[in-house]
Amino acid sequence: MKYLHTxxxxxxxxxxxxxxxNKLGLDVVGRNDYESGRFTLVYLAAPGDYAAQxxxxxxxxxxxxxxxxxxxxxxxxxxxxxxxxxxxxESGVVINRxxxxxxxxxxxxxxxxxxxxxxxxxAQPPREPWKSMVNIGQW
Amino acid sequence: MKYLHTxxxxxxxxxxxxxxxNKLGLDVVGRNDYESGRFTLVYLAAPGDYAAQxxxxxxxxxxxxxxxxxxxxxxxxxxxxxxxxxxxxESGVVINRxxxxxxxxxxxxxxxxxxxxxxxxxAQPPREPWKSMVNIGQW
Numbered sequence: 001m002k003y004l005h006t007x008x009x010x011x012x013x014x015x016x017x018x019x020x021x022n023k024l025g026l027d028v029v030g031r032n033d034y035e036s037g038r039f040t041l042v043y044l045a046a047p048g049d050y051a052a053q054x055x056x057x058x059x060x061x062x063x064x065x066x067x068x069x070x071x072x073x074x075x076x077x078x079x080x081x082x083x084x085x086x087x088x089x090e091s092g093v094v095i096n097r098x099x100x101x102x103x104x105x106x107x108x109x110x111x112x113x114x115x116x117x118x119x120x121x122x123a124q125p126p127r128e129p130w131k132s133m134v135n136i137g138q139w
Numbered sequence: 140m141k142y143l144h145t146x147x148x149x150x151x152x153x154x155x156x157x158x159x160x161n162k163l164g165l166d167v168v169g170r171n172d173y174e175s176g177r178f179t180l181v182y183l184a185a186p187g188d189y190a191a192q193x194x195x196x197x198x199x200x201x202x203x204x205x206x207x208x209x210x211x212x213x214x215x216x217x218x219x220x221x222x223x224x225x226x227x228x229e230s231g232v233v234i235n236r237x238x239x240x241x242x243x244x245x246x247x248x249x250x251x252x253x254x255x256x257x258x259x260x261x262a263q264p265p266r267e268p269w270k271s272m273v274n275i276g277q278w
Contacts, residue, residue: 001164001218003191004257005186007211025140045142049207052142052191057211068207070250072146072196079140111209118143 005043005053006074008113010063013040013058015110020044020054023091024076024107024115025084028054046076065111073114073139075105081105081119082130098133102126106139116138143190144182145213148204148251152179152197154249159183159193162230163215163246164223165253168192185215204250212245212253212278220244220258221269237272241265245278253278 010016020026029050030043038060045053078084081099087105089095095107102124105117147154159165168189169182177199184192217223220238228234230274241263244256
């Protein structure tokens with residue numbers, strides 16, 4: 001038995017690919033467009049860990065995707081939490097929970113999916129500007 | 140970079156552990172009880188694939204966890220989709236989408252988290268009673 005993926009629905013595929021790939025750094029490892037069902041599936045995975053994936057479902061006919069409370073977040077281990085948070089901020093992503101402790105950060109996808117980033121190997125030494133950075137919104 | 144887990148909130152930890160472990164077959168690979176924060180985290184993983192996990196968050200003070208539409212499901216590859224669906228049915232789990240095609244089934248957790256089961260290596264030959272089994276509810 002093996003974990004394959006977590007599926008999330010997205011309202012804007014281009015915005016989602018920009019977030020998950022260009023900003024967060026995941027790779028597209030598969031894509032299927034289903035003309036008759038009018039939906040597209042895109043599979044994303046972390047570089048170096050293609051076994052565990054996120055499946056984006058994009059329905060061509062728009063519908064709202066409210067975020068419930070039952071699902072919490074998806075989490076990735078990252079090599080350098082300061083480096084990825086810097087890149088995310090510079091590309092316009094809000095760091096909802098900055099890595100004040102050098103260990104943990106939270107951001108949100110364009111559809112409000114909460115994404116946790118955790119420093120590989122434990123915490124880095126706390127460092128400015130992160131140490132003094134305040135929370136923004138919920139995650 | 141590496142996928143770590145998907146977090147879901149649960150209202151009844153015992154019922155959730157019964158579903159995810161006794162019925163679905165996942166292993167508990169970690170558990171932390173946080174007295175001061177009044178919550179418990181339990182980490183679950185498929186036997187043979189501890190890298191990719193599900194994190195259950197159980198808040199000791201009850202609150203509702205409505206299921207939105209943004210998150211879709213979590214998916215596992217299984218060795219024998221008929222065997223696991225038989226075990227699930229016999230333990231009282233509704234097979235919302237029976238594996239009529241020998242390839243894919245959907246069930247739901249006690250908190251309505253949709254779980255996809257996919258046959259390893261592609262479809263098994265379609266077989267009764269699965270072939271004629273109708274869908275039940277949504278997934």
